[in-house]
Amino acid sequence: MAQHTQAARNGKRKAPDSGHPESSLQGCSYPLRLSILKNALTAAEKKAGEYFLGNPEAAYLSITEVAQTSSLGYGTIIRFCQKMGCAGFQDFKVLLAQELGAAGRAGKAEQPDSVSAHTEKMRSDLRNTVNLLDRKALKKIAASMVRARFVLVAGIAGSAALAHGFNYRLSRVGIYSAACTEGYPMAIRAATLKKGDVFFGMSFSGATKDLVNAAQIAKREKATVVALTGFIKSPLGEVANETLVGVSDRDPFSCEIFSNVPRDFVLDLLFAEICGICPKADELIQKTFEAISDRRI
Structure with missing residues (x-):
């Protein structure tokens, strides 16, 4: 039982089976994953989703610190991370860190015109659909x-x-x-x-x-x-x-x-x-x- 609890706290669980829809989310952003999977989440998991959406700096926190600051349970955090297509919390933190990096690059980059921005959005949607x-x-x-x-x-x-x-x-x-x-x-x-x-x-x-x-x-x-x-x-x-x-x-x-x-x-x-x-x-x-x-x- 102690080993099971420790594994949960470390966020080390078996990765989603390849037959599950969540396993095909590779390359999708965190906000997109949260959007297309929202109907598959419990009330507690939706709370976790909103927490991470509003606190992307959680990428640099331990699972214990996240549990303390969010009032979420360890099990809820792990289940949520797995539903997002990640093996566990550590894997999910990598996804969040990538989001922070992308946001930083976008802030420094020159803003494209509306046609270019819309074109890139369509390309992104089609890539994610594939x-x-x-x-x-x-x-x-x-x-x-x-x-x-x-x-x-x-x-x-x-x-x-x-x-x-x-x-x-x-x-x-x-x-x-x-x-x-x-x-x-x-x-x-x-x-x-x-x-x-x-x-x-x-x-x-x-x-x-x-x-x-x-x-x-x-x-x-x-x-x-x-x-x-x-x-x-x-x-x-x-x-x-x-x-x-x-x-x-x-x-x-x-x-x-x-x-x-x-x-x-x-x-x-x-x-x-x-x-x-x-x-x-x-x-x-x-x-x-x-x-x-x-x-x-």
Whole structure:
């Protein structure tokens, strides 16, 4: 027991298993990790997250000093560090120290213009999205859509445009699908799904009530449920058979507006995977192109 307690105080625990989503956080900043994992944290762990966010100088404190100044328990600190993708507190302190160094360099550097700053933000979001991409899930989802009798693509508000856009792409390779962007029709369409069909729900928060309700109905009807969200864990993700994540490292008030870029990137990757395994993809894209070619000026 004493050895166990001492190990906890030193922050030396087994690193997260590679099969866990947290293990793919390499390269993600601490604020981003805290954002995309917030739904996976307990109340005490969220308190730890806020403490470290407001006190990055904790990188130079011992775990005992952090426990004393924050009123957090040793176990809470260790569990929080592991959920952030770190082996323990010592590993987490390295992450915090890197954040302090980056903040210092940013303060000394010449501030870029808005276009350059936004471009770099998009690059960062895409890099983080690739780091978190579950490639096995991507392949499974593509295969299930190619095999499906019908794919219902669902998204509300900010995700509606994504739903319509992806539905259009599916139609170009002959996959029978429809986009639905309103709650009542979405629930009705979900109730008509069958085993072998796919319900593809898109929501940045993963907590849109009408979308989660429709996903639950589709799951009850034995359809495969796929989620595309901005968080590793969410109510929609809990229902889904497979989840894809598009990361946006922004404040909570603007991230939903800007989040479509990384999520659309994930949809590009998914569609490319579909085209790679759909036996007549090239032929159907050419055929559908010819069907609308005379509509162009």
